[in-house]
Amino acid sequence: MSPSTGPRRIATIVEGHGGVEAVPVLLWRLAAELAPGAWVDFPSPHRIGRDSLVKPGGIEAAVDQAARRTAGVSGVLALFDADDDCPASLGPELTARGESALSGIPCAVVLAKREFEAWFLASASSLRGRQGLPDDLEPPAAPEEPRDCKGWISEHRTDGRPYKPKIHQPGLAAAMNLAEARAHSPSFDKFCRDVAALISPES
Missing domain, CATH: 3.40.50.11060 (GTPase HflX, N-terminal domain)
Incomplete structure:
Protein backbone atom coordinates (compact mmCIF):
# COMPACT_ATOMS: atom_id res chain seq x y z
CA MET A 1 0.00 0.00 0.00
CA GLU A 115 -9.75 14.06 27.81
CA PHE A 116 -10.85 15.55 24.50
CA GLU A 117 -12.91 17.97 26.59
CA ALA A 118 -9.71 19.47 28.04
CA TRP A 119 -9.43 21.29 24.71
CA PHE A 120 -12.75 22.98 25.49
CA LEU A 121 -11.44 24.00 28.90
CA ALA A 122 -8.36 25.44 27.21
CA SER A 123 -10.58 27.64 25.02
CA ALA A 124 -13.32 28.22 27.59
CA SER A 125 -13.51 31.99 27.20
CA SER A 126 -14.47 31.53 23.53
CA LEU A 127 -17.33 29.20 24.54
CA ARG A 128 -19.20 31.71 26.70
CA GLY A 129 -22.91 31.45 26.04
CA ARG A 130 -22.51 28.30 23.94
CA GLN A 131 -24.13 24.91 24.54
CA GLY A 132 -25.60 25.98 27.88
CA LEU A 133 -22.41 27.52 29.24
CA PRO A 134 -22.55 30.86 31.08
CA ASP A 135 -21.68 34.20 29.54
CA ASP A 136 -18.96 34.77 32.15
CA LEU A 137 -17.26 31.37 31.86
CA GLU A 138 -13.60 31.45 32.91
CA PRO A 139 -11.08 28.74 31.97
CA PRO A 140 -9.31 26.81 34.73
CA ALA A 141 -5.71 27.80 35.43
CA ALA A 142 -4.41 24.45 34.14
CA PRO A 143 -6.99 23.15 31.63
CA GLU A 144 -5.24 19.83 30.98
CA GLU A 145 -4.98 18.86 34.65
CA PRO A 146 -8.58 18.16 35.78
CA ARG A 147 -9.30 14.42 35.82
CA ASP A 148 -12.96 14.92 34.93
CA CYS A 149 -13.21 17.55 32.21
CA LYS A 150 -16.69 16.37 31.28
CA GLY A 151 -17.75 16.93 34.88
CA TRP A 152 -16.24 20.42 34.82
CA ILE A 153 -18.38 21.32 31.81
CA SER A 154 -21.49 19.81 33.44
CA GLU A 155 -20.90 21.81 36.61
CA HIS A 156 -20.68 25.05 34.65
CA ARG A 157 -23.78 24.53 32.49
CA THR A 158 -26.56 26.93 33.37
CA ASP A 159 -29.51 24.62 32.69
CA GLY A 160 -28.60 22.01 35.30
CA ARG A 161 -28.34 19.29 32.69
CA PRO A 162 -25.18 17.19 32.31
CA TYR A 163 -22.79 17.55 29.42
CA LYS A 164 -23.24 14.74 26.89
CA PRO A 165 -20.44 14.29 24.32
CA LYS A 166 -22.63 12.99 21.51
CA ILE A 167 -24.96 15.99 21.83
CA HIS A 168 -22.65 18.85 22.83
CA GLN A 169 -19.19 17.94 21.53
CA PRO A 170 -19.74 18.85 17.85
CA GLY A 171 -21.19 22.28 18.68
CA LEU A 172 -18.37 23.13 21.06
CA ALA A 173 -15.80 21.96 18.50
CA ALA A 174 -17.37 24.31 15.96
CA ALA A 175 -17.33 27.26 18.37
CA MET A 176 -13.98 26.91 20.19
CA ASN A 177 -11.23 29.38 19.38
CA LEU A 178 -8.44 27.32 17.86
CA ALA A 179 -5.65 29.79 18.64
CA GLU A 180 -6.75 30.02 22.27
CA ALA A 181 -6.84 26.24 22.58
CA ARG A 182 -3.37 25.92 21.04
CA ALA A 183 -1.97 28.51 23.43
CA HIS A 184 -3.28 26.75 26.54
Whole structure:
Protein backbone atom coordinates (compact mmCIF):
# COMPACT_ATOMS: atom_id res chain seq x y z
CA MET A 1 0.00 0.00 0.00
CA SER A 2 1.42 3.41 -0.94
CA PRO A 3 0.25 7.01 -0.39
CA SER A 4 -2.12 8.48 -2.96
CA THR A 5 -0.83 11.17 -5.34
CA GLY A 6 -4.29 12.79 -5.57
CA PRO A 7 -6.03 14.82 -2.86
CA ARG A 8 -4.87 14.44 0.71
CA ARG A 9 -7.41 11.93 2.01
CA ILE A 10 -6.99 11.32 5.74
CA ALA A 11 -8.54 8.31 7.45
CA THR A 12 -9.36 9.04 11.08
CA ILE A 13 -9.87 6.90 14.16
CA VAL A 14 -11.72 8.11 17.26
CA GLU A 15 -12.83 6.35 20.43
CA GLY A 16 -16.19 7.95 21.29
CA HIS A 17 -19.55 8.56 19.63
CA GLY A 18 -19.15 12.33 20.06
CA GLY A 19 -15.84 12.29 18.25
CA VAL A 20 -17.40 10.79 15.11
CA GLU A 21 -19.03 14.17 14.46
CA ALA A 22 -16.78 16.53 16.42
CA VAL A 23 -13.38 15.50 15.08
CA PRO A 24 -14.27 16.14 11.41
CA VAL A 25 -15.50 19.60 12.47
CA LEU A 26 -12.07 20.34 13.92
CA LEU A 27 -10.28 18.83 10.94
CA TRP A 28 -12.15 20.91 8.37
CA ARG A 29 -11.63 24.07 10.45
CA LEU A 30 -7.92 23.37 10.76
CA ALA A 31 -7.54 22.55 7.07
CA ALA A 32 -9.15 25.87 6.14
CA GLU A 33 -6.80 27.72 8.50
CA LEU A 34 -3.55 25.80 8.06
CA ALA A 35 -3.77 24.99 4.35
CA PRO A 36 -6.34 27.27 2.69
CA GLY A 37 -7.21 26.04 -0.76
CA ALA A 38 -5.60 22.66 -0.18
CA TRP A 39 -7.26 19.63 -1.78
CA VAL A 40 -8.12 17.54 1.29
CA ASP A 41 -10.81 15.13 2.38
CA PHE A 42 -11.73 13.69 5.78
CA PRO A 43 -14.08 10.69 5.46
CA SER A 44 -16.25 9.77 8.43
CA PRO A 45 -14.07 8.49 11.31
CA HIS A 46 -13.76 4.88 12.35
CA ARG A 47 -14.76 4.42 16.01
CA ILE A 48 -12.63 2.01 18.02
CA GLY A 49 -12.45 1.72 21.81
CA ARG A 50 -9.38 2.99 23.62
CA ASP A 51 -8.59 -0.36 25.21
CA SER A 52 -8.48 -1.99 21.79
CA LEU A 53 -6.09 0.68 20.48
CA VAL A 54 -3.48 0.48 23.25
CA LYS A 55 -3.32 -3.29 23.62
CA PRO A 56 -0.50 -5.19 21.85
CA GLY A 57 -1.22 -5.20 18.12
CA GLY A 58 -4.24 -2.93 18.59
CA ILE A 59 -3.11 0.31 16.97
CA GLU A 60 -1.44 -1.66 14.18
CA ALA A 61 -4.69 -3.45 13.33
CA ALA A 62 -6.74 -0.25 13.66
CA VAL A 63 -4.67 1.93 11.32
CA ASP A 64 -4.33 -0.89 8.78
CA GLN A 65 -8.09 -1.41 8.77
CA ALA A 66 -8.80 2.33 8.51
CA ALA A 67 -6.38 2.69 5.61
CA ARG A 68 -7.79 -0.27 3.72
CA ARG A 69 -11.35 1.01 4.13
CA THR A 70 -10.46 4.47 2.78
CA ALA A 71 -10.04 4.64 -0.98
CA GLY A 72 -7.08 6.78 -2.02
CA VAL A 73 -5.83 7.13 1.55
CA SER A 74 -2.80 9.38 2.02
CA GLY A 75 -2.56 9.43 5.81
CA VAL A 76 -4.07 8.04 9.00
CA LEU A 77 -4.83 10.01 12.17
CA ALA A 78 -5.89 8.41 15.45
CA LEU A 79 -7.15 10.55 18.33
CA PHE A 80 -8.21 9.39 21.77
CA ASP A 81 -8.02 10.38 25.43
CA ALA A 82 -4.77 9.96 27.34
CA ASP A 83 -6.62 9.47 30.64
CA ASP A 84 -3.77 8.97 33.14
CA ASP A 85 -1.13 8.11 30.54
CA CYS A 86 1.50 10.62 29.41
CA PRO A 87 0.69 11.80 25.85
CA ALA A 88 4.32 12.75 25.23
CA SER A 89 5.50 9.17 25.72
CA LEU A 90 2.55 6.98 24.69
CA GLY A 91 1.69 9.04 21.59
CA PRO A 92 5.07 8.65 19.83
CA GLU A 93 5.21 4.97 20.79
CA LEU A 94 1.81 4.29 19.23
CA THR A 95 2.64 6.42 16.19
CA ALA A 96 5.76 4.35 15.54
CA ARG A 97 3.77 1.15 15.91
CA GLY A 98 1.09 2.46 13.57
CA GLU A 99 3.60 3.52 10.93
CA SER A 100 5.14 0.06 11.01
CA ALA A 101 1.81 -1.36 9.84
CA LEU A 102 1.21 1.10 7.00
CA SER A 103 4.05 0.57 4.53
CA GLY A 104 4.94 4.19 3.93
CA ILE A 105 1.60 5.92 4.57
CA PRO A 106 2.04 8.74 7.12
CA CYS A 107 0.45 8.08 10.49
CA ALA A 108 -0.11 10.21 13.59
CA VAL A 109 -1.50 9.16 16.95
CA VAL A 110 -2.56 12.03 19.20
CA LEU A 111 -3.64 11.67 22.81
CA ALA A 112 -5.69 14.52 24.27
CA LYS A 113 -4.20 15.05 27.71
CA ARG A 114 -6.75 13.69 30.15
CA GLU A 115 -9.75 14.06 27.81
CA PHE A 116 -10.85 15.55 24.50
CA GLU A 117 -12.91 17.97 26.59
CA ALA A 118 -9.71 19.47 28.04
CA TRP A 119 -9.43 21.29 24.71
CA PHE A 120 -12.75 22.98 25.49
CA LEU A 121 -11.44 24.00 28.90
CA ALA A 122 -8.36 25.44 27.21
CA SER A 123 -10.58 27.64 25.02
CA ALA A 124 -13.32 28.22 27.59
CA SER A 125 -13.51 31.99 27.20
CA SER A 126 -14.47 31.53 23.53
CA LEU A 127 -17.33 29.20 24.54
CA ARG A 128 -19.20 31.71 26.70
CA GLY A 129 -22.91 31.45 26.04
CA ARG A 130 -22.51 28.30 23.94
CA GLN A 131 -24.13 24.91 24.54
CA GLY A 132 -25.60 25.98 27.88
CA LEU A 133 -22.41 27.52 29.24
CA PRO A 134 -22.55 30.86 31.08
CA ASP A 135 -21.68 34.20 29.54
CA ASP A 136 -18.96 34.77 32.15
CA LEU A 137 -17.26 31.37 31.86
CA GLU A 138 -13.60 31.45 32.91
CA PRO A 139 -11.08 28.74 31.97
CA PRO A 140 -9.31 26.81 34.73
CA ALA A 141 -5.71 27.80 35.43
CA ALA A 142 -4.41 24.45 34.14
CA PRO A 143 -6.99 23.15 31.63
CA GLU A 144 -5.24 19.83 30.98
CA GLU A 145 -4.98 18.86 34.65
CA PRO A 146 -8.58 18.16 35.78
CA ARG A 147 -9.30 14.42 35.82
CA ASP A 148 -12.96 14.92 34.93
CA CYS A 149 -13.21 17.55 32.21
CA LYS A 150 -16.69 16.37 31.28
CA GLY A 151 -17.75 16.93 34.88
CA TRP A 152 -16.24 20.42 34.82
CA ILE A 153 -18.38 21.32 31.81
CA SER A 154 -21.49 19.81 33.44
CA GLU A 155 -20.90 21.81 36.61
CA HIS A 156 -20.68 25.05 34.65
CA ARG A 157 -23.78 24.53 32.49
CA THR A 158 -26.56 26.93 33.37
CA ASP A 159 -29.51 24.62 32.69
CA GLY A 160 -28.60 22.01 35.30
CA ARG A 161 -28.34 19.29 32.69
CA PRO A 162 -25.18 17.19 32.31
CA TYR A 163 -22.79 17.55 29.42
CA LYS A 164 -23.24 14.74 26.89
CA PRO A 165 -20.44 14.29 24.32
CA LYS A 166 -22.63 12.99 21.51
CA ILE A 167 -24.96 15.99 21.83
CA HIS A 168 -22.65 18.85 22.83
CA GLN A 169 -19.19 17.94 21.53
CA PRO A 170 -19.74 18.85 17.85
CA GLY A 171 -21.19 22.28 18.68
CA LEU A 172 -18.37 23.13 21.06
CA ALA A 173 -15.80 21.96 18.50
CA ALA A 174 -17.37 24.31 15.96
CA ALA A 175 -17.33 27.26 18.37
CA MET A 176 -13.98 26.91 20.19
CA ASN A 177 -11.23 29.38 19.38
CA LEU A 178 -8.44 27.32 17.86
CA ALA A 179 -5.65 29.79 18.64
CA GLU A 180 -6.75 30.02 22.27
CA ALA A 181 -6.84 26.24 22.58
CA ARG A 182 -3.37 25.92 21.04
CA ALA A 183 -1.97 28.51 23.43
CA HIS A 184 -3.28 26.75 26.54
CA SER A 185 -3.18 23.07 25.57
CA PRO A 186 0.07 21.44 24.42
CA SER A 187 -1.80 18.31 23.33
CA PHE A 188 -4.13 20.35 21.10
CA ASP A 189 -1.13 22.15 19.63
CA LYS A 190 0.36 18.72 18.90
CA PHE A 191 -2.90 17.71 17.20
CA CYS A 192 -2.77 20.84 15.01
CA ARG A 193 0.86 20.26 14.04
CA ASP A 194 0.17 16.63 13.14
CA VAL A 195 -2.85 17.58 11.05
CA ALA A 196 -0.78 20.20 9.23
CA ALA A 197 1.87 17.58 8.44
CA LEU A 198 -0.69 15.04 7.20
CA ILE A 199 -2.42 17.45 4.84
CA SER A 200 0.82 18.85 3.46
CA PRO A 201 1.34 17.82 -0.17
CA GLU A 202 4.93 16.90 0.70
CA SER A 203 3.92 14.36 3.38
